[in-house]
Amino acid sequence: MALLTRLANPSVFLGYSGRILPFAAAAAAVCMAVGLYLAFFVAPADYQQGDSVRIMFVHVPSAWLAMFCYSLMAISALGTLVWRHPLADVSARAAAPIGAAFTFLALVTGSVWGKPMWGTWWVWDARLTSVLVLFLMYLGLIALWRAIDEPARAARIAAILILIGFVNIPIIKFSVEWWNTLHQPASVLRLDGPTIHSSILWPLLVMAVAFTLTFLTLHLAAMRAEIYRRRVRAAQLRAASPEYNRASANGPEAEAYS
Amino acid sequence: MTHLGYILIAYGLSAVVIAGLALWIRLDIAAQKRKLAVLENRGPAGRADRARS
Numbered sequence: 001m002a003l004l005t006r007l008a009n010p011s012v013f014l015g016y017s018g019r020i021l022p023f024a025a026a027a028a029a030v031c032m033a034v035g036l037y038l039a040f041f042v043a044p045a046d047y048q049q050g051d052s053v054r055i056m057f058v059h060v061p062s063a064w065l066a067m068f069c070y071s072l073m074a075i076s077a078l079g080t081l082v083w084r085h086p087l088a089d090v091s092a093r094a095a096a097p098i099g100a101a102f103t104f105l106a107l108v109t110g111s112v113w114g115k116p117m118w119g120t121w122w123v124w125d126a127r128l129t130s131v132l133v134l135f136l137m138y139l140g141l142i143a144l145w146r147a148i149d150e151p152a153r154a155a156r157i158a159a160i161l162i163l164i165g166f167v168n169i170p171i172i173k174f175s176v177e178w179w180n181t182l183h184q185p186a187s188v189l190r191l192d193g194p195t196i197h198s199s200i201l202w203p204l205l206v207m208a209v210a211f212t213l214t215f216l217t218l219h220l221a222a223m224r225a226e227i228y229r230r231r232v233r234a235a236q237l238r239a240a241s242p243e244y245n246r247a248s249a250n251g252p253e254a255e256a257y258s
Numbered sequence: 259m260t261h262l263g264y265i266l267i268a269y270g271l272s273a274v275v276i277a278g279l280a281l282w283i284r285l286d287i288a289a290q291k292r293k294l295a296v297l298e299n300r301g302p303a304g305r306a307d308r309a310r311s
């Protein structure tokens with residue numbers, strides 16, 4: 001909690017993140033290289049799916065991250081509305097395009113797997129449709145942040161919408177149990193343990209860690225970009241308004257991200 | 259290898275999207291830093307000037 005309070009100062013966050021980023025990027029790259037080696041040279045072809053099972057090593061981590069990223073945004077939204085943490089909206093706003101990208105990857109790689117396995121690129125079943133809704137929610141939130149000029153107002157409205165939209169996450173997770181779907185039920189995160197053979201499970205888990213590290217690295221970097229963008233806005237306000245500058249050279253918005 | 263075309267599409271697209279994201283964020287940081295440097299060094303309202311005074 002003390003660290004969270006210290007990180008409320010964007011300059012402190014920039015200092016910490018600048019030191020962590022190279023190590024996070026290196027860890028992600030190494031893990032990705034190991035994961036790709038396991039995916040292509042160690043994991044066997046599935047007895048039913050053949051080699052198309054290798055698509056699962058990018059599809060499943062992308063789908064996990066699509067939901068993980070939105071959950072992170074929901075926690076950030078609470079940070080904005082409840083604790084009014086200065087970096088909470090920065091975190092949510094920086095995560096949205098990355099979450100949209102991984103959701104897009106989950107949809108497209110799933111579709112590319114579905115064509116040879118199901119015989120179709122797309123079906124309107126509950127899992128696929130709810131993930132498509134998640135993708136549209138990411139795009140809507142990005143558009144909302146861009147449409148409202150005043151950052152504090154945009155942050156509050158976006159936070160409320162993120163929390164309302166969070167209802168879609170359990171729907172995605174349990175859609176394969178609540179409804180009859182073409183999409184197979186959960187095979188890794190189950191109360192009775194994974195149903196995948198270890199020769200395919202381990203490469204999948206390593207790729208999941210690699211994707212997660214990649215996401216965290218991208219998110220940290222995107223948060224730095226967002227902090228710099230807000231500093232630019234504050235500097236532009238100071239430069240555009242001499243009155244503002246005289247009356248409040250150290251005003252809250254002008255200095256909030258200094 | 260069976261279904262090679264589908265596998266290449268999935269991995270190729272993933273690589274392009276992730277690399278594209280990384281490049282976009284890197285360019286964004288550089289652009290914001292550049293804008294900030296210009297603004298901070300412009301006129302009496304600049305932070306650099308306030309810091310010097």
